[in-house]
Amino acid sequence: MSDSRLVQADRPTVTRRSFLKVTGAGATGGALLAMLDARQAPAQLKGTSLRVILWSHFVPAYDAWIDDFAKKWGEQNGATVRIDHIPHLELPARYAAEFAAGAGHDLIYFAGQILTGQYYRHLVDLSDLANDLGTRYGPWMPSAKSAAQVAGVWYAVPDYFISIPVLWRKDLFESVGRPAPKTWDDLRVAARLLRPKGHPTGMQFSHCNDANHNWRALLYCFGAKETDASGQSIELDSKETREALRFAKALYDEGMTPEVFSWDDASDNRYLASGVASWIHDAISAFRTTEDTNPKVFKETYVLPEAAGPGGTWNVGEPNVWAIWKFSKNVPAAKEFILAVANSQKEAMGASRGYNMPFLRRRYDKPMPGLGQDAKLGTLQEQDKITAFFGHPGPMTPAAQEVLTTFIVPDMFTRVARGASIDETMKWGVGEIRRIYAKHKAT
Amino acid sequence: MGHLASGGGRSPGASLSVPVGGRAKALPWWRTPSVRRYLFGYTLLAPAVLYVGVLVGAPFLFSLYLALSDASVGAPVARFVGLENFTSALETGVFWTAVRNTLVFTVGAAVMKGFLGTTLAFLLVQPFKGRRVVRGLVVIPFTIPIAISVLGWKWMFDSQFSVLNWALSGLGLIGEYGTPDWPVWLGQPMLALASVMFVNVWRSFPFSAIVLLAGMTSVSPEIIDAAKVDGATFMQRFRKIIVPMIAPILFVGAAFDTVFTLSDLSIVYLLTNGGPDGATEILPTLAYNTGIRGGALGRGAAISLFLFPLLLPAMVLLLRTLRRRQY
Numbered sequence: 024m025s026d027s028r029l030v031q032a033d034r035p036t037v038t039r040r041s042f043l044k045v046t047g048a049g050a051t052g053g054a055l056l057a058m059l060d061a062r063q064a065p066a067q068l069k070g071t072s073l074r075v076i077l078w079s080h081f082v083p084a085y086d087a088w089i090d091d092f093a094k095k096w097g098e099q100n101g102a103t104v105r106i107d108h109i110p111h112l113e114l115p116a117r118y119a120a121e122f123a124a125g126a127g128h129d130l131i132y133f134a135g136q137i138l139t140g141q142y143y144r145h146l147v148d149l150s151d152l153a154n155d156l157g158t159r160y161g162p163w164m165p166s167a168k169s170a171a172q173v174a175g176v177w178y179a180v181p182d183y184f185i186s187i188p189v190l191w192r193k194d195l196f197e198s199v200g201r202p203a204p205k206t207w208d209d210l211r212v213a214a215r216l217l218r219p220k221g222h223p224t225g226m227q228f229s230h231c232n233d234a235n236h237n238w239r240a241l242l243y244c245f246g247a248k249e250t251d252a253s254g255q256s257i258e259l260d261s262k263e264t265r266e267a268l269r270f271a272k273a274l275y276d277e278g279m280t281p282e283v284f285s286w287d288d289a290s291d292n293r294y295l296a297s298g299v300a301s302w303i304h305d306a307i308s309a310f311r312t313t314e315d316t317n318p319k320v321f322k323e324t325y326v327l328p329e330a331a332g333p334g335g336t337w338n339v340g341e342p343n344v345w346a347i348w349k350f351s352k353n354v355p356a357a358k359e360f361i362l363a364v365a366n367s368q369k370e371a372m373g374a375s376r377g378y379n380m381p382f383l384r385r386r387y388d389k390p391m392p393g394l395g396q397d398a399k400l401g402t403l404q405e406q407d408k409i410t411a412f413f414g415h416p417g418p419m420t421p422a423a424q425e426v427l428t429t430f431i432v433p434d435m436f437t438r439v440a441r442g443a444s445i446d447e448t449m450k451w452g453v454g455e456i457r458r459i460y461a462k463h464k465a466t
Numbered sequence: 467m468g469h470l471a472s473g474g475g476r477s478p479g480a481s482l483s484v485p486v487g488g489r490a491k492a493l494p495w496w497r498t499p500s501v502r503r504y505l506f507g508y509t510l511l512a513p514a515v516l517y518v519g520v521l522v523g524a525p526f527l528f529s530l531y532l533a534l535s536d537a538s539v540g541a542p543v544a545r546f547v548g549l550e551n552f553t554s555a556l557e558t559g560v561f562w563t564a565v566r567n568t569l570v571f572t573v574g575a576a577v578m579k580g581f582l583g584t585t586l587a588f589l590l591v592q593p594f595k596g597r598r599v600v601r602g603l604v605v606i607p608f609t610i611p612i613a614i615s616v617l618g619w620k621w622m623f624d625s626q627f628s629v630l631n632w633a634l635s636g637l638g639l640i641g642e643y644g645t646p647d648w649p650v651w652l653g654q655p656m657l658a659l660a661s662v663m664f665v666n667v668w669r670s671f672p673f674s675a676i677v678l679l680a681g682m683t684s685v686s687p688e689i690i691d692a693a694k695v696d697g698a699t700f701m702q703r704f705r706k707i708i709v710p711m712i713a714p715i716l717f718v719g720a721a722f723d724t725v726f727t728l729s730d731l732s733i734v735y736l737l738t739n740g741g742p743d744g745a746t747e748i749l750p751t752l753a754y755n756t757g758i759r760g761g762a763l764g765r766g767a768a769i770s771l772f773l774f775p776l777l778l779p780a781m782v783l784l785l786r787t788l789r790r791r792q793y
Contacts, residue, residue, distance in 0.1 A: 283740040285652035290624075430739075434744065
């Protein structure tokens with residue numbers, strides 16, 4: 024008896040469908056690579072228009088740069104580009120409205136709040152673009168995939184992340200005999216010594232972005248995990264989390280004032296620039312603000328990429344990614360624009376004064392624009408090695424996103440700082456997180 | 467069958483033949499006077515019904531649909547889950563905190579607005595030089611875009627640079643910066659809730675005053691004078707004459723104010739975003755952060771629909787009282 028499957032296997036397997044698939048993909052890939060080499064957009068962009076939405080960057084000079092870049096890119100390619108900048112916290116509402124209407128911007132941007140997992144069914148597959156960029160400038164940082172991929176498909180292209188290091192005052196540390204900080208314990212001791220001298224520290228115990236990132240950094244440095252690597256199992260209920268909460272309580276009691284309960288994202292910038300803070304945990308926009316407003320304090324301000332904890336050194340970044348609606352009226356131009364910005368990453372990073380940290384490893388070749396020439400900021404040139412994002416070590420799933428936007432983690436720290444028991448707080452926080460994950464699993 | 471004798475060539479003086487014992491030809495039902503009258507009335511009413519149906523009814527039904535489903539921002543066509551979203555909300559502590567804060571916020575602000583609005587209305591109804599200018603100025607808080615005015619207050623409540631604190635400290639009424647006597651307006655739970663309520667009151671009490679003022683100016687001065695002659699005190703005139711006469715206006719104003727306050731997202735969102743640790747969390751901010759920022763549309767819609775049973779009794783009571791007074 025013959026086995027028909029074996030006979031079939033011996034036959035040539037090229038069908039008309041597979042032939043078209045292979046040649047089509049080859050032609051597309053080839054064209055893209057050719058364009059990458061030539062750095063020139065295809066002719067079909069001429070006469071088209073492209074609407075882009077971006078957040079209002081914390082470094083206004085970057086907004087000016089990208090607007091000018093878009094204008095020039097449009098002129099070179101015969102396309103009209105319009106960029107709308109809106110506050111990052113308003114982006115999710117805008118996307119919900121655009122999605123409901125089935126119309127809006129051709130090229131969108133998830134800033135801090137990563138909605139790739141929510142919208143991926145309605146986003147264009149950008150795997151060709153992301154893979155090519157990975158080949159050219161990569162590899163991608165592993166965490167980049169968590170922001171942009173769903174089931175191995177790139178539905179977004181990572182642009183940059185915002186790093187949130189420790190900014191500390193050398194003169195104040197020296198005044199109490201403390202060396203340059205390396206660990207969270209060093210920071211705590213310094214805060215304890217400096218608060219009585221009128222120089223407390225501060226991290227937000229409130230409902231703002233920085234609170235979400237800062238306390239997560241402490242959690243991860245203590246070895247705590249939000250979920251397992253798959254993002255399916257919640258792992259926050261651990262002794263590491265309890266230790267982190269205990270440490271935060273001590274840090275608050277010894278080194279902070281109640282001001283931190285009211286802070287927004289910019290309060291710590293002002294705290295440093297005013298000369299009051301002994302150290303803060305914030306993006307380098309605070310460093311730049313101080314440079315512009317208080318040169319004396321700026322001269323004494325130094326940068327630590329992240330403080331080490333018993334569980335390692337983990338800096339929590341704020342990711343930013345590009346995406347394209349399937350209903351976009353100009354997908355080719357949107358893809359070309361992403362590519363053009365990625366190709367100009369060095370200029371972009373320079374325009375942001377070192378603020379926009381790349382996701383692509385080879386972009387970390389020293390000296391990095393905005394950082395490499397600066398003796399203090401030069402320490403941030405290896406930030407790719409210590410950066411994690413919310414949900415760590417799991418991916419940025421819709422469930423992780425909801426935990427982020429409902430501020431459960433900062434609220435846990437707030438409760439403990441205010442005197443609630445760690446056990447009660449853990450029970451509450453983990454319970455809330457479990458409820459959210461259970462809901463997302465059910466859908 | 468009876469008929470009316472008619473004809474184009476009827477001559478003057480010709481008799482009109484009226485059948486005796488017959489019946490007039492019955493009009494079709496849709497042409498009867500009562501039906502035509504109703505039809506005319508409903509035609510006039512139709513635009514308003516259509517307006518309410520499209521702009522109020524449809525969104526309400528859509529949010530009901532969302533609340534009964536597992537819809538998310540990326541998948542609005544979703545599975546029916548019954549009352550699961552509602553029970554899920556009821557199970558969380560944050561929800562109950564939000565309900566409590568919403569009630570405190572609405573009732574507290576309403577009481578303060580009532581008191582301040584009445585006081586201001588009485589002041590503005592008095593004749594004085596520049597009254598028209600002052601009347602124009604008092605509505606400024608209500609007319610400034612809410613985002614701008616709230617950001618102004620955010621600065622005034624700033625933990626470090628609050629102009630209020632520095633002024634109070636300069637006057638010796640509070641301690642110095644960095645001491646425990648330095649209030650952190652948006653950081654201490656009670657103070658934070660009071661602060662967001664204060665901004666709501668600051669913004670809206672001129673509206674209450676203007677509503678009251680409009681009512682008061684419609685009360686005939688002769689009636690007030692007669693009451694004065696009869697020996698009625700200020701409070702008696704206010705309670706027994708002014709309030710009953712302007713009650714319809716007061717009720718409508720109160721209804722508007724309750725709806726606006728209960729659904730006010732902007733002030734809390736911009737000042738505290740519900741923090742610290744839910745101290746200022748209200749149903750609108752919780753619904754927004756869950757449904758839009760968190761992407762769980764179904765649960766967000768369910769949380770926002772809890773405003774409905776809070777509003778409904780208040781509205782029914784107000785409108786029924788208003789109707790009783792009118793008829």
